[in-house]
Amino acid sequence: MSIKRFSLEYNHVNGRTFSVGDVLSGRVIVVASKETKVQVLVVKAKGSAEVKWYGQDGPNTVSYQDEKKYFYLEHIILQDKNKGDGSEIIRQGRTVYPFSFVIPNKDMPSSYEGRWGRITYNLQAELTQTIWSIHKTSIDFPFLTKSEFPFTPKSEMSIIGLKERQSATIISFYGSGKVILNVTSEKMGLMQGETMEVSVEVINGSNGTVTPKFFLCEKQIFLAQLKTLVHTNEILFGSGESVLARTSRTIINVLSIPRQLSPTFCNCSLIKLEYTLKVTLGDPLARGPDIKLPLVILLGSSISSNPQTVHGT
Structure with missing residues (x-):
């Protein structure tokens, strides 16, 4: 020794x-x-x-x-x-x-x-x-x-789409009526730590109060031997203001992308990482799909540029 x-x-x-x-x-x-x-x-x-x-x-x-x-x-x-x-x-x-x-x-x-x-x-x-x-x-x-586009195949339309507004509508049914939910996000591509404005229009035709909830959904995709396995994780972004029964309201929420999240990527043949923004009415009695909008997280700015030495063992 x-x-x-x-x-x-x-x-x-x-x-x-x-x-x-x-x-x-x-x-x-x-x-x-x-x-x-x-x-x-x-x-x-x-x-x-x-x-x-x-x-x-x-x-x-x-x-x-x-x-x-x-x-x-x-x-x-x-x-x-x-x-x-x-x-x-x-x-x-x-x-x-x-x-x-x-x-x-x-x-x-x-x-x-x-x-x-x-x-x-x-x-x-x-x-x-x-x-x-x-x-x-x-x-x-x-x-x-x-890689300039680790998050997508090199398509001009997909790159332009990162800056475009996105919108979707769903109708959820309650025992006493229906609720229409219109969601519009400011854009699809955001950098780590960046904020995004999301507009939610709620037309509440039911007798109950509803509250929009926002989730950041992470999707990890693994591929091996012609098999695919998916792991998902949801992060609660926050809740919007409640909308009373038989009323309508437009809610503006500013959502912040956590800086520590890994950027979206698909330039690996075995592992891919995707995100979506999910908006739900936050009521288990509501019947109907959640709204999911694609979200591309881009690499943020470098935090430090000071040279360092790292030690192994």
Whole structure:
């Protein structure tokens, strides 16, 4: 056990994230209690997407999984001349080995962690003394896509639609009458942290009071082995003002997109992320569909641009 510490560090660029074409540099730190012979010291950088879940096929439990590799880079720092005789020496004490990679210039999705899958970009260092003594350490680094349209196929009409108003109408029936709900959203595409004005016209023909409620609906889609699994989550945006029986009212609500939400994306073959704005009357006795309007969350502005160093273990 002559290796007392084996760790990775990398330097940030672009504030907090990396993108295609960036230089990913850092160092491997080795602390040895005595002079130590080694076979190889290597650093690897890779990007990949992976999904995995379990389902039932009759009485049997089936595993569905798939992986998509975006890149794999390898940098050999030390390697013995005779491939196994341990001719490379790490001196006693603390030794620092620098490394550097250039992230490939190709279309890749941003880092993402979902319910049954994730998109990760990772550094791993491996130090082999013998086949029975191998030290490993790894750390993820955040990656941000430079794809101009990660949220949609490159269609001019779909891009124009991000700025257009959206409207929908439903009729819900109560025992004493019906309620007409007209919803208009300011636009379809919003950045993280941005606010949006939503207009709700309520024509309450029933004998009860109704209250519009607003939800942000998240939809995670996972694909593996020709199977699709969907995970949904609803976030309550808030409630509008109540509308009394036999009255009409137009309610204006300003909704704010949480800054921490991941942007919409579909530029990954295994994982996709979509959002909708849902408006409901908030009454379980109401019969009729909720109004759902498509919502595209776009990447917001960068929060920080200060260079940093991140440590692995």
